[in-house]
Amino acid sequence: MSPPAGPDPARPPGVLALAVQLRLLGVRPRHRLLVHAALGGTGLRAEALRDALIGVLGPHGTIVVPAFTAENSLTSSAHLARVAGLTDAEKALFRSRMPAFDPARTPSQGVGVFAETVRTTPGAVRSAHPQTSFAALGADAARLCAGHRRESHLGEESPLGKLCWEGGQVLMINVGFSACTAFHLAEYRIPKPPLRMYDCVVKVNLPGGGQGEEWTVYEDVALDDGDFAEIGKTFPAARMRGGRVGGAPATLFSIPDAVDHALDWMTENRR
Template sequence: MTPPPSPAAPPTPAAPPGALALAVQLRLLGVRPRTRLLVHASLGGTGLRADALRDALTGLLGPHGTLLVPAFTPENSTTSSAHLARIAGLTEDEVRALRDRMPAFDPERTPSQGMGAFAEAVRTAPGAARSGHPQTSFAALGKDAERLCEGHRLESHLGEESPLGKMCWEGGQVLLINVGFSVCTAFHLAEYRIPKPPLRMYECVVKVNLPGAQLREGWTAYEDVALDDSDFAEIGRTFPESRVRRGRVGGVSAMLFSLADAVDHALDWMTENRR
């Protein structure tokens, strides 16, 4: 009697690609050495390792390139949608207590919020620089990291005096990995270039210098452009395909394009379509 066949062994999951394999794929996409590169990446469920992607990019960009990521902290606020979601359902006393114990933003220690594992892998890497904005900071590695991150004014979340604005003037590029244009921070810079952009008040908790070089935590309010990403997906949908390089990195979709091209297109679109 012939014995029944043994059940097939389950397939062995493929190992996630390492930094060298990712660097090859990034090079095929169009990433080149010496580039200043702003990256948005969503790695959840992809099997990609944040440190491998970071090392692939820094290795490919080389000693004269710069890697930049958003390291935002939107919950450090009384006005952001992230903060409003956090306090939904709380009583006035509970909101007041939460506000009283909210820690001030610390560029060296405060983790980013909602930016993903890749942004944190860059922020926490040895030698990383971080800008000082308490809500929309950036982290960077490479030749121009310190210079891009310095002087990030409170009243310029994502304007000309932010790392984003500096990089735009210097010919930077944008790389989107496993995300779409709806999270393309570059489009926000166009909001600062609209004639008479709408303004609003913001509030966040920061470390305040006192006489005698002492520091305390305190709330500060300031006015800046009213940021709105609700139409970014549509702006991206109309971005000319001829200006975008598409490919795959680690098995997921990726897009590479000029930061200045993205800002110029968004400005044209907003000028025509926003009211």
């Protein structure tokens, strides 16, 4: 007689176990949840985590993830690193071949496999910002992603701003506060935040039909996450719930609490 088969991580019990852990952490139905997850080395499957979150949040809840893109921008640190050392002619050639941002097709970059899994799930919606778009899945996905202004990367007129005003939460799995996007909203709320220019290429609809490409230049807050880890160290533990999801460390907290704390810290410590 052959021994009984062990648990299959691709089967529903894996999803159910994750759902129980998410509930123990504090995730509840109807929540609007901004998720940052780094699944490498954890053994967690992106699809299983997504399905567990869908099950816990229920039909009236919403998952939101960053779907950022930096490779279509002349002003991003990612682009500047790639063209460092090139001649002017080589930079011009590189620029002519840069892919334009298309919300429906451009993959997210640097935000992990879980975010990309959510973005490509049937029914997911993506905001139209060419640099800091968000993808969402669930009841409020379309509303949260609508009207994302270019001059508001991570400000009030972005999905992050809406999540804050509506009492959304952040779920971080296997990541630290250096990746806490919510802190960026505080940068828009400090008095006279520093500004900078951004330059990127986007897909546009042509008058006669079809699509073309267009370079767009706009001004927005000069975003800086260099001190986010330090801000996170002073975030009161009483405002967070910690635990483990699939064996990985996880933290759940309110977006308004995070933004308020970051604003206080930046007001005192940034010059």
